[in-house]
Amino acid sequence: MEVMLILIGFSLGVATGFLVAFIWALRRGQFDDLTTPAIRMLFESVNTEQPSGRS
């Protein structure tokens, strides 16, 4: 039965970790804008293909 206590504690700990991570991300504003980053992430690859200097 002791192993059960350890497992319960462990599973709760892991789940709490994820919960805290989610809330942290939420407070950092990572869920404020869900559209633009999805488009923005495509730009980098375009940029590396056509490197252009800053003037």
Add this chain to the structure above:
Amino acid sequence: MSDKAIKASERSELKQAARACVHCGDPCGQGSLEQDGRWFCCSGCQTVYSLLNNHGLETYYSLEDSPGLKPDFVRRADRFAYLDRDSVRSRLTDFDDGHTARVTFSIPQIHCSSCIWLLENLHRLHESVLSSRVDFQRRQVSIAFQIDKLYLSRLVALLGSIGYEPEIGLSDLDKSKPDRSYRSLYGRLAVAGFCFGNIMLLSFPRYLGLEATSDLPVNRLFDYLKILLAIPVVFYCALEFFRPAMSGLRQRQLNMDVPIALGIAVTFVYSLHEILGLHGAGYMDSLAALVFLLLVGRLYQKKTYFSLAFERGYRSYLPIAVMRKTAGSEQSIPLDEIAIGDTIVLRNQEIIPSDGILSKGRAQIDYSFVTGESESVPLSEGDRLYAGGRQVGPVIEIEVTKEPSRSYLLQLWEETEATVQTHPALETLANKIGRHFTATVLGVAAVTATVWWIIDPSKVMLTTTSVLIVACPCALALASPFALGTAQRLMGRVRFFVKDSSVVERLASATALVFDKTGTITQSGVTEPEYVGRPMNDIEKTMVFSVVRQSTHPLSIQLRELFADSRELPTTDFSEHQGLGLQADVNGHRIKVGSAEYVGTTVPDSVESNVVYVSIDEIAVGHYRLPNRFRSGLKEVVSELAKQLRVSLISGDHEGDRDRVRGVFGTDPELRFNQSPADKLHFVSSRVKLGEQVIMVGDGLNDAGALKAASVGLTVVEDDASFTPASDGVLSARSFRRLPQLIGLARNTMTIIRISLGISLVYNLVGLGFAVQGLLSPVIAAILMPLSSVTVVLFTTLATGYLARRRGIV
């Protein structure tokens, strides 16, 4: 050649010449330019191209086809000077320490990935820009820059020079903090989900009936853990329901949140009592499931359309700054600083900021914004001008007679606000039921307590609390958000955006519908002028075009579109006679375009509004009819709507079209013409006072007051991405013909809600049957309560989706 054939040949000519501008996508006609093997329709587009090219930003053109917007170079560059005044600057910027500053602009022109890319690479265009970030949904860009090196006015001018001039209205000055309420809702949902899952897990031994065989201390530990997990659910997640319940009670109202909050509180306290007193396992699992599902419902209902501004008032249409003329020099000053007696200068296409008297120049004022009348009014010196009108034509000077805040337009607006506040808010169905429900539940609980007091006083506590727990109107509270939320989402798919889900409910209970005319049931922009008379040859057409081109009269502009492809010939001796017409010499011929008497022909039988006559060398050749074309399917829409609602029409236009409108609307609907914005407002609010639920469908400009006064104000817009007037809902013109279906869907949604209320009532009665007998075990509660919620959620969502599909909305 018949008229139709003429039009067809003109269109095919247009297609042949169509070489789309690399920058803006417009066809390159006469005067197109070439650079690096790319074609541009005008020098403006080419300038933007070379500017971007010189800064290594040509990627802009490879992300999307012709992403650009035609820059507007015509207006004066120094018109942004007012932005550098401290009073304006400090109110516009989000952060400003004298060296670096951050500012957020609304740029409705943002429409594609190229826009995002260019605006986020602004730092490559100007070294003083530190960084910029686009929020695509809200169509905003937030720019950090060195304000000591790059003035705010220069930054705005820079954006303007690449075609992204920010929209800065008077309302931007009193900026409110961005809405972050969804953050707490997400947080609550996450915590509730976490606790719900774990409490369920810890309850499993009990569900499986293992308490007898398993170790007691472990079960006890599980129970204590459940309490620990339930604490955040009650004291953090359930605040979402406790707060509205409290504020409802304070106003002596029983809203839907009161029975929910009561159920949560009783369940928690009773479970605590059971577990700590070692009587049983409590109902923590049901409690967490309930809160979690209710929060999902809240989220579902909270669908918002960020890019749409539903709260815009007249203030956002007025400019922030005007040009004031003092002792020969012109100065850009903020609107707030205008004083009575000032002389302000107004250029073509600028809006009059405050009431005044025309002191210099000849004005041609387009009051369509205020009155809905589509023809502009000629005025001469000494005439009175009202705020909200738009000058079309040359520069004029105005002597201010009233402060902007006291102008006719704003007073009308404030009058509306006052009316609207007195008119009581419509009670939502859920709240109405919630009120009766709470009373009933409390009654049943009281009866149960009395009966058990007689039978067995020791069981009073158990049975009474079970009644309160099981009667918690979880399913009841879920039915409306899921049904209304689904309806709202499906409506959004056909580009009908409503402000919040209560609008759906109000749409369903409407008894009358009022249409505005101009811009609502008529279509602007796509009007195809109809030519009647002797066919003209190409040279004659070009001559007429060359004359028409000189004028900014709305009818001239409409006519111009017919000749989009024509070359322009030099004109001499041009003169425009306000309200009559224009004339000029082209190629030695005298061309006259205008009203019948001006051109010198006889007026045909019908006195229709928008007819332009043409004569060459004083010989009339024919006339163009520029109809206010009705939207396609209008007749079907009206007859469909008239079956369910009392339909009427109010228009700011003159009666010239009455017969044509009557032809579409049939004999029943009431038609009113020559209505001022105030008339429209009074018409709608008198109907509302008579107890009717009025849907007002307008274009949001001159009928904004009426839209506000109506139970539901809907605006019809040609382009929902860039222009969204204040209203309860925005309907894209493309979906105009679906209006009856959309209102029908709203009605169906309410039926679905009523049915699901019935379903949940059945569950509640079954549960109550167990509870009053004192037989409600945790297992029954754990099965019954989520089951009823899930049934209701599934039923409402699927049924609404099915009905929407049947109505052809999805």
